[in-house]
Amino acid sequence: MPDHSRNSSNLLMIKSHLDRHGVGCAVMKDHIAIGAMRDDLSPGGPCEKIMRVRSLGEACGAIGCGCEKRR
Secondary structure, three states: OHHHHHHHHHHHHHHHHHOOOOOOEEEEOOOOOEEEEOOOOOOOOEEEEEEEOOOOHHHHHHOOOHHHHHH
């Protein structure tokens, strides 16, 4: 049986990290959803892309902050 309290705590820690970088995100059931606006992906204008991450390393890679590499 999975340890949901540990997973929830880990997701909240990741969300807190993303919040400190000013990144819009939300805790979902088993992952963090990160919203990113991209001006260059759509000829008609801005396009929103939602990325799902489950670890701090994935989150750092998604936003390009490099924090995980410094740990």
